[in-house]
Each structure stands twice: as structure tokens, then as C-alpha cells.
Amino acid sequence: MKKINALMVIGFLLFLFGLNVNAQSSTKLQPKSIAPYPLEITYFKTTNIIFPSAIVGVDRGSKDVLAQKAKGAANILQLKAARDSFPETNLTVITADGELNSFVINYTPKPSVLNVSMKERNSKNVIFPSPGSVNEADVTTYATHALYSQYKGRKIKHSKYGIRFGLNGIFIRDNLMYLRLTITNKSNISYDIDQLRFFIRDQKKAKRAASQEIEITPVHIQNEATKIAGQSSQTLVVAVPKFTIPDKKYFAIQIFEANGGRHLKLSVKNSTIIKASVFPTLESNVKYSH
Template sequence: MKRYLLTSIITCVFVFSNAQESIILDTIYANDQKNVALFFPEPIRQGITGSDNFVFTYNRDKEQYFGLLQAKPGKESNLLVINRNGAIFSYIVRYKEQLSKLNYFVPSASSIGNEKSVSVVPTVSKEEKSFDKSDYYLSACKYLVNRKLNSINLRERYQGIVLSIEHIVFDAEELYFVIQIKNTSTLDYNLNFLDLSVQTRQKGKKKSLQRSYQKPLFVHNRPTRIAENETVRMVYVLPKFSLSNDRRAVLELNEANGERNLKLKVSHRYINNPK
């Protein structure tokens, strides 16, 4: 029954595909030791694999933007995902013991077609677009802040306060900064601001620094106070940018009514080569 359903869905894909030509499918690797996360531009309405040795899980009660893929050793298969708006995404899935990629941010352009033929494109207001994007950011941030991934180990400490950037994750148009603040002191820490800026070193006899503030598109879980012996993790979503060799990013943490201020310098190589 499962194979018949999958065959029927695939038939619909070819009927309603936007491109009337053969499509080369991307390959996603998974195993039974780790979860591989797929983030989609719209909430997932349906996801199905063609073989029992692959499992794709997603929230069936409340539509969300991401699903998790796991695999057991066996022959390759395929994964078909349909978003809430009818967009169809199809992939070849294979088992691999060692995985080099655990997160896939799927752009709308990678859809192979739509399950419905659309003759009229509805007008969407800027407010509605912004709301939809915020939902996508929220789902991605919740996933990243609750996952333990290999840290890039960027940190700065001062008087019992430890500021660190654990991950910088790249999406099609954004960079996700996973930030951690740890208070190992005996005093609560009241946050005044936590800002990210880009500094450019000016050459010449009179060396100086020019700084430009990078405004986040979305901020998740930023606290106003960090109690003693408390650790807080948050995510800043910023528009994608790159840095030349003479520029660097600086994450600045400032204490309200206090002097425990920290500046964490981030080399251009971390910004230009995110995970």
C-alpha cells in the first residue's frame, strides 16, 4: 500500500511539474546514529519515504517547517515532501556511516513542481511575507538552540561571565549565530545590550577602526537577566554577509549598571566559511 501511494504521488509530480523535462534529484545521506534535519520554506503537510529502512518524522498534529531523517543500512530510496502550499520536493536518500552534513535549509527554488496547477498567483502583502518568514526563523532557531553540534569554540571571559559563539550556520540568504552566555559568578548579570558589528581597520600612519552595526532580522531567546550559575543560549539571524581580510565581526556584550563588558572578535574565516 505504501509503495502504491508513493507511486501515485510521483505520478502527480510529473503531471503538475513546472519544468517539462527530466529532473536530477539531489542526494541526502543519513544514518541511525544522528538526526538529519531538513528545513523547508513552508510547513510540511506530508512526507513519505519509499523504503522502510528510511524514516522521515515531522509534526503531524501541528504543521512545522522542519523534519528529521534517519536511515538503516540498505539500498538507496527516495524521499517526497509536500509543503502546505502544495510545493513538492523530492530527493534520493542513501545510508552513510559517516555524515558530513546534518542540516539542510531547502530554498523554494528547489521544488520540482506543485501538486495543484496554479493559474493565478495571489497577491501577498509585505506583512504576510514577514510573518511567514518569522515562523520559519522561529522553527530553525528552536532547532539550533536545542541541538548539541560541534562547537567552533569562539569565546571570551571576564569576571565570571563567559560569552561564546557556538555555531554559525548558513542558510540561502541568512547567517544563524548560535550564542551562549554563561554566568559562573555569584552575582546576577543584567544585560544592557548584545550587538554584532563589523570593524574595518584603516591603514596608514593614523590607524583607526570603522564600525558598522549589523541589525538582526530575527532574535530568539535573548534574555534580560542571567542568574548566577545560569547558562543561556540564543540565536541571532542576520542577512548573509562576507568579510575581507582586513575586516572582522565583533560581538559585544554590555552589562546594565555594571562593568562586566566583553568583546568577542570573530575572524573573517568563520563568517566566510559557515557550516
């Protein structure tokens, strides 16, 4: 009888131990998921998303979604469908305050909402370094330095239909890179700029494999132009969050002509990116060439 009672006590203790282990395992930290925001877009109208801070990165799940930052507003993203009835896809937007915003995108001919404010949504589960920590006045000053600097890195250019588009300087300071671009119009027809876009893309797309494309959104453009008159040239500097390029990818810079077909593209390798010239501090003397 004593032997039976001892076995019962041992069994009861083992039962309590199992409950304790299960309780401890259930209290372990579990990864939190960020629920995506459902969004419908159309081919015929533009959807505007308003964020509480500047947009620093956009990743489209499909080329069926067209995305661009609104001119003059760093915190507004404009979306439109590239074609009708596309399959469900997604969109990820990172803002300068470290917020990750995830969207599930579907097509509809008549979206019920065209303007969405993300100011009330909170997704600080992921923290990113913020280029916005750099003072805006400093960014403008560094961009001006890049515009007139004597430094000329490796030139990458593309010419088509009398338009020459080139990258002739990459500079870095703190969390921002400054890209110096020159657009030359050798034709007699003015070149109206519709969009200037920046992407990290796959070098080659394997069969049946989805193409990964990450759009990089500028945080500042110095000496911005909307039109290049015939027989003239314009140099501008674009400030973007610093980055390097993973293997089997490249950095693409595209310029599109409004109501025209003179679209040009630059392909930049990682070996060029990592040779960016480092800016001296603002107190240092910087020589310019005019």
C-alpha cells in the first residue's frame, strides 16, 4: 500500500512539473505579426496615401502597381494600377521615423477610398535607422557642395534621341548619399521630365521566379528641373538613404519624358557605389569648380 501511495505521489509531482513547463513555454516571447492594411486601386484614378513622416523606401510586390512620391510632398505616396484586373499583390513603405507600413493591394474599377491617412497606424515592431535625423539645412548644404564639387567619379551615361543622361558623382555623408546627375538636351525639342525614379533590381530574372524590385525614394533634390530646353543642360543632386547592393542586383536610375518616348536608364554596379566620395564636415573648406 505504501508503494502504491509513493507511485501516486511521484505521478502527481510529474504532472505538476509538466504543467509548469507548458506554462513557461507558453510565456516565451513570440514574434508579432504586422497586419497589412487592405487597399484597392484602379487604372483610372490615383490613390493617395498620407504618412506622418517622409517616405524613404518603397517595395512593390508587382509591377502592376505604379507608385511615386507626390511632387513637393515627401510624405505622400500616389498609387495607380498599371493594368486592370491584376492579381492580388502587396506594397511595403518605410518612412523616416522608422515605421514599416504593409499593404495588401487589390484591383477594383471603383475604389471606395482614394485618400488614406496612416497617421493613426502604429507599427514600431521594426526599427530602422532614420536618414531624417540629418538636419534639413545640412542636407541642402551638402547637396550644394555635391553640385559644384570638383570631384568626378566614374561616369555612367546613356544617350537616346538627342538626350544624354549621366551620373558623374556619388557622395556620402552620415546616413545619406548624394547622386549628381546631368541631363543634356542636344535636340531642338524641349525635354519635359515626367518622373525620375530609383530602383534596386535583379540582374537577371529566372524563369518562373518573381522579380524583386525595391524603389528608393529621394529625401531631397537640389536644383530640380521639370523641363530641359533644346540645346541646353541641367545638373541636379538627389539625396537618398545610403545603401549598398546585394549580389546579383544592380542600381537603376530612370528618367521618363512626359507625353513622349525618350526614356533613359542608368545601370550602376555595387563597385561604383562603394567608391562614393566622403564629404568633409561643414566647417571644412570645400573648393568648387564652376
